[in-house]
Amino acid sequence: xxxxxxxxxxxxxxxxxxxxxxxxxxxxxxxxxxxxxxxxxxxxxxxxxxxxxxxxxxxxxxxxxxxxxxxxxxxxxxxxxxxxxxxxxxxxxxxxxxxxxxxxxxxxxxxxxxxxxxxxxxxxxxxxxxxxxxxxxxxxxxxxxxxxxxxxxxxxxxxxxxxxxxxxxxxxxxxxxxxxxxxxxxxxxxxxxxxxxxxxxxxxxxxxxxxxxxxxxxxxxxxxxxxxxxxxxxxxxxxxxxxxxxxxxxxxxxxxxxxxxxxxxxxxxxxxxxxxxxxxxxxxxxxxxxxxxxxxxxxxxxxxxxxxxxxxxxxxxxxxxxxxxxxxxxxxxxxxxxxxxxxxxxxxxxxxxxxxxxxxxxxxxxxxxxxxxxxxxxxxxxxxxxxxxxxxxxxxxxxxxxxxxxxxxxxxxxxxxxxxxxxxxxxxxxxxxxxxxxxxxxxxxxxxxxxxxxxxxxxxxxxxxxxxxxxxxxxxxxxxxxxxxxxxxxxxxxxxxxxxxxxxxxxxxxxxxxxxxxxxxxxxxxxxxxxxxxxxxxxxxxxxxxxxxxxxxxxxxxxxxxxxxxxxxxxxxxxxxxxxxxxxxxxxxxxxxxxxxxxxxxxxxxxxxxxxxxxxxxxxxxxxxxxxxxxxxxxxxxxxxxxxxxxxxxxxxxxxxxxxxxxxxxxxxxxxxxxxxxxxxxxxxxxxxxxxxxxxxxxxxxxxxxxxxxxxxxxxxxxxxxxxxxxxxxxxxxxxxxxxxxxxxxxxxxxxxxxxxxxxxxxxxxxxxxxxxxxxxxxxxxxxxxxxxxxxxxxxxxxxxxxxxx
Amino acid sequence: xxxxxxxxxxxxxxxxxxxxxxxxxxxxxxxxxxxxxxxxxxxxxxxxxxxxxxxxxxxxxxxxxxxxxxxxxxxxxxxxxxxxxxxxxxxxxxxxxxxxxxxxxxxxxxxxxxxxxxxxxxxxxxxxxxxxxxxxxxxxxxxxxxxxxxxxxxxxxxxxxxxxxxxxxxxxxxxxxxxxxxxxxxxxx
Numbered sequence: 001x002x003x004x005x006x007x008x009x010x011x012x013x014x015x016x017x018x019x020x021x022x023x024x025x026x027x028x029x030x031x032x033x034x035x036x037x038x039x040x041x042x043x044x045x046x047x048x049x050x051x052x053x054x055x056x057x058x059x060x061x062x063x064x065x066x067x068x069x070x071x072x073x074x075x076x077x078x079x080x081x082x083x084x085x086x087x088x089x090x091x092x093x094x095x096x097x098x099x100x101x102x103x104x105x106x107x108x109x110x111x112x113x114x115x116x117x118x119x120x121x122x123x124x125x126x127x128x129x130x131x132x133x134x135x136x137x138x139x140x141x142x143x144x145x146x147x148x149x150x151x152x153x154x155x156x157x158x159x160x161x162x163x164x165x166x167x168x169x170x171x172x173x174x175x176x177x178x179x180x181x182x183x184x185x186x187x188x189x190x191x192x193x194x195x196x197x198x199x200x201x202x203x204x205x206x207x208x209x210x211x212x213x214x215x216x217x218x219x220x221x222x223x224x225x226x227x228x229x230x231x232x233x234x235x236x237x238x239x240x241x242x243x244x245x246x247x248x249x250x251x252x253x254x255x256x257x258x259x260x261x262x263x264x265x266x267x268x269x270x271x272x273x274x275x276x277x278x279x280x281x282x283x284x285x286x287x288x289x290x291x292x293x294x295x296x297x298x299x300x301x302x303x304x305x306x307x308x309x310x311x312x313x314x315x316x317x318x319x320x321x322x323x324x325x326x327x328x329x330x331x332x333x334x335x336x337x338x339x340x341x342x343x344x345x346x347x348x349x350x351x352x353x354x355x356x357x358x359x360x361x362x363x364x365x366x367x368x369x370x371x372x373x374x375x376x377x378x379x380x381x382x383x384x385x386x387x388x389x390x391x392x393x394x395x396x397x398x399x400x401x402x403x404x405x406x407x408x409x410x411x412x413x414x415x416x417x418x419x420x421x422x423x424x425x426x427x428x429x430x431x432x433x434x435x436x437x438x439x440x441x442x443x444x445x446x447x448x449x450x451x452x453x454x455x456x457x458x459x460x461x462x463x464x465x466x467x468x469x470x471x472x473x474x475x476x477x478x479x480x481x482x483x484x485x486x487x488x489x490x491x492x493x494x495x496x497x498x499x500x501x502x503x504x505x506x507x508x509x510x511x512x513x514x515x516x517x518x519x520x521x522x523x524x525x526x527x528x529x530x531x532x533x534x535x536x537x538x539x540x541x542x543x544x545x546x547x548x549x550x551x552x553x554x555x556x557x558x559x560x561x562x563x564x565x566x567x568x569x570x571x572x573x574x575x576x577x578x579x580x581x582x583x584x585x586x587x588x589x590x591x592x593x594x595x596x597x598x599x600x601x602x603x604x605x606x607x608x609x610x611x612x613x614x615x616x617x618x619x620x621x622x623x624x625x626x627x628x629x630x631x632x633x634x635x636x637x638x639x640x641x642x643x644x645x646x647x648x649x650x651x652x653x654x655x656x657x658x659x660x661x662x663x664x665x666x667x668x669x670x671x672x673x674x675x676x677x678x679x680x681x682x683x684x685x686x687x688x689x690x691x692x693x694x695x696x697x698x699x700x701x702x703x704x705x706x707x708x709x710x711x712x713x714x715x716x717x718x719x720x721x722x723x724x725x726x727x728x729x730x731x732x733x734x735x736x737x738x739x740x741x742x743x744x745x746x747x748x749x750x751x752x753x754x755x756x757x758x759x760x761x762x763x764x765x766x767x768x769x770x771x772x773x774x775x776x777x778x779x780x781x782x783x784x785x786x787x788x789x790x791x792x793x794x795x796x797x798x799x800x801x802x803x804x805x806x
Numbered sequence: 807x808x809x810x811x812x813x814x815x816x817x818x819x820x821x822x823x824x825x826x827x828x829x830x831x832x833x834x835x836x837x838x839x840x841x842x843x844x845x846x847x848x849x850x851x852x853x854x855x856x857x858x859x860x861x862x863x864x865x866x867x868x869x870x871x872x873x874x875x876x877x878x879x880x881x882x883x884x885x886x887x888x889x890x891x892x893x894x895x896x897x898x899x900x901x902x903x904x905x906x907x908x909x910x911x912x913x914x915x916x917x918x919x920x921x922x923x924x925x926x927x928x929x930x931x932x933x934x935x936x937x938x939x940x941x942x943x944x945x946x947x948x949x950x951x952x953x954x955x956x957x958x959x960x961x962x963x964x965x966x967x968x969x970x971x972x973x974x975x976x977x978x979x980x981x982x983x984x985x986x987x988x989x990x991x992x993x994x995x
Binding site for chain 2: 011012014015016018019020021022023024025027028031053056057062063064065118192193194195243244245246248268269278279491492493494685686688689691692693694695696697719720721725727728729731733734757
């Protein structure tokens with residue numbers, strides 16, 4: 001039997017190429033293309049009065065300068081509203097180039113195309129744009145006050161207002177033995193992949209077609225959007241995601257203005273045009289996430305059981321809402337985590353501000369929801385003087401409650417029903433891993449040395465693998481090479497490896513013979529995209545189903561050739577053989593030859609499938625049957641799709657030990673522990689890597705990263721000098737343990753793992769700092785100077801202390 | 807709107823008002839000469855004039871380290887240097903590392919995910935291990951603390967540094983064995 005690949009820590013197939021400088025990222029392509037650069041608005045809210053390009057046109061090398069007036073057809077119209085929702089009553093999207101009024105710093109106003117990027121940027125500097133500045137809305141408080149409107153079409157600056165309620169939360173809270181209210185804040189961060197966005201388009205005037213490369217998380221989505229905008233047949237546009245240098249959500253938003261403008265310009269200029277985003281552009285003209293103000297009311301009993309929970313929050317969606325209300329909707333539903341509150345009400349307002357728009361960033365609203373819930377759990381424990389894990393245990397959904405229906409609608413428009421998970425077991429593992437019950441003695445020892453330490457915890461449940469579907473196609477070549485394709489894209493998750501692992505097992509071939517292509521509409525045109533921890537679940541299962549089809553077909557053909565019942569056959573290391581009689585066998589590559597009856601022999605191996613020589617072949621010598629049997633197709637290949645009834649829910653629990661410096665309030669993470677359950681793991685090495693990366697982003701969001709806007713809407717820290725992404729020196733060593741609760745929803749029993757690591761980190765760090773300091777932490781991220789200020793206010797009696805249960 | 811008729815890639819000199827200079831660099835032990843404006847960054851020169859696209863650009867302000875190359879053996883940020891300033895110097899890019907111990911270790915330890923920052927780590931660590939061939943875990947972490955990675959959380963990069971040190975020792979031992987065998991064979995003749 002072939003060694004099982006599924007579940008093995010297989011080294012990545014992509015790595016030899018990527019460590020040798022042989023990756024092909026967007027800016028590595030199109031070396032001869034014209035270069036585009038953009039004049040972007042320096043103001044957050046202003047009317048464009050006049051654009052004067054006279055100083056720029058004569059620069060040698062400038063090919064074209066475009067403003068909104070030059071756009072034609074649908075390119076001149078607003079960008080699409082990607083995800084409409086009935087609660088999104090005032091959706092607003094921008095234009096490819098600003099039409100009249102800019103709504104945030106960084107919006108594209110003018111596009112310059114030149115022979116060289118340096119020249120294009122020279123020209124941008126010489127374009128003069130006159131603006132009439134308008135009053136600016138920055139921050140949720142000013143958005144709520146609505147003294148100034150971001151869009152006159154959106155009264156009160158409200159894009160969306162939504163309420164979901166299960167039971168009568170208000171009455172349950174009123175009737176509960178204990179009640180608490182919390183006001184919480186969480187700030188903006190961003191995906192911030194090291195490779196920014198980029199687009200490269202080649203117009204083929206002979207074929208009247210476009211080949212479009214874009215650093216995206218959804219090539220099928222971009223293709224459809226560009227076809228619609230450019231008024232071209234879908235068949236005339238190919239869209240390819242090359243190697244993508246990180247995504248983390250920001251690249252699933254589409255079409256970006258540049259994704260429309262670059263192919264538009266390529267067609268117009270009859271050539272090739274490329275645009276590669278620089279770092280400042282990424283800060284001010286892509287997307288951010290996270291900022292919310294939250295108000296929680298909770299009613300609970302003596303054991304800390306939540307009887308009623310009511311959450312109201314305000315979500316800063318920035319200037320536009322092309323991605324709908326996905327982020328706040330996820331916050332409002334995933335807030336519940338592993339718990340079952342007696343009654344739950346959630347109300348949110350999605351608010352406009354004159355800032356970069358908000359679209360999903362790894363976790364996509366979950367970090368905020370988990371933060372609200374876990375801050376609440378800690379507050380309940382402190383109020384009752386109970387151990388924080390006991391309060392969580394008292395509220396856990398139990399294994400026997402699965403599947404558990406929350407009675408809410410999830411982000412995919414389907415019921416929020418947890419399929420599986422063992423929360424008590426996860427908590428037990430976490431407590432063992434971090435040494436929860438021994439922490440008191442650790443703290444005592446630290447305090448004896450004059451040190452201040454705290455222990456924090458955070459639990460989450462993550463809906464992964466949302467639909468609607470993904471597909472897979474597998475083709476076995478006559479050489480034995482197995483080509484696998486799926487439409488969704490890769491940004492470093494190792495899809496070329498994990499999908500090959502699945503195919504190797506399902507088909508019985510060596511992993512070295514399996515070659516996976518993702519995100520290329522030439523190879524697989526039907527797909528959704530890589531987001532919501534869905535790639536392994538969706539494409540993994542689709543590819544497994546396709547492999548089973550190919551296997552069945554191979555066994556049918558081999559059965560004829562070997563005169564054996566297909567049920568008696570097996571495929572081992574690329575050879576079909578009779579079980580128990582390995583001598584009676586045929587190579588899969590030969591089966592591939594036989595699957596395609598030939599007139600012309602292209603090489604020696606092919607002669608067995610030709611019409612005269614093939615007569616010795618039992619498949620081709622029965623004249624009563626056509627060469628291609630009824631119901632069959634030529635070729636050893638198969639295609640299948642996976643479309644789940646609903647999402648599958650992964651979960652995890654994190655704990656951290658932090659030390660806060662008694663003098664400087666510097667915060668150091670001493671230990672970080674993760675227990676993670678994403679069902680059956682295809683490749684534990686890759687899952688661990690995903691967890692590590694997620695935690696690092698979570699640490700950034702908890703302690704370092706924030707988007708600092710001034711009152712005029714200028715992003716003051718739009719560079720890596722000032723936006724503090726963690727280096728290795730800031731990220732702790734991460735200790736992990738896994739639970740594998742198989743999902744009953746899909747053939748492989750898997751759940752997504754991509755986002756998990758970052759989801760509870762702000763909650764965990766807040767919990768640990770609070771535990772160290774003895775007063776509540778209600779605003780994240782937190783810096784040493786903020787903690788120092790909290791200490792001062794606590795000392796002055798302005799902030800009450802906490803009862804410490806554990 | 808303004809649209810001209812210039813076409814790219816025909817004659818760079820004619821299109822550009824900027825004077826071009828001949829720049830000669832020794833890159834990965836091969837002499838390369840190309841014409842570029844004096845303001846061309848070394849990173850762009852390597853990537854676009856020499857088509858060595860393994861060196862990546864992540865921030866263009868010298869913070870992320872993705873563009874790190876070895877300049878006469880020492881790591882530098884190629885986005886912070888003009889190509890003309892590197893005239894006559896020796897540059898090593900990721901393409902020149904020839905599957906060294908660091909690259910091998912990154913594969914074994916899952917030290918990369920998207921791979922975009924990776925060339926900068928590989929060059930940085932290659933130079934570091936020459937200074938300190940047997941780092942502790944804390945030293946390994948310190949050594950990579952000038953480069954940004956958004957995917958890995960650094961843990962497997964730290965492991966990769968330690969593993970690369972081991973592989974260097976193993977490879978050196980293998981070379982010793984091979985040399986010994988050669989000498990032995992020579993003795994027979």
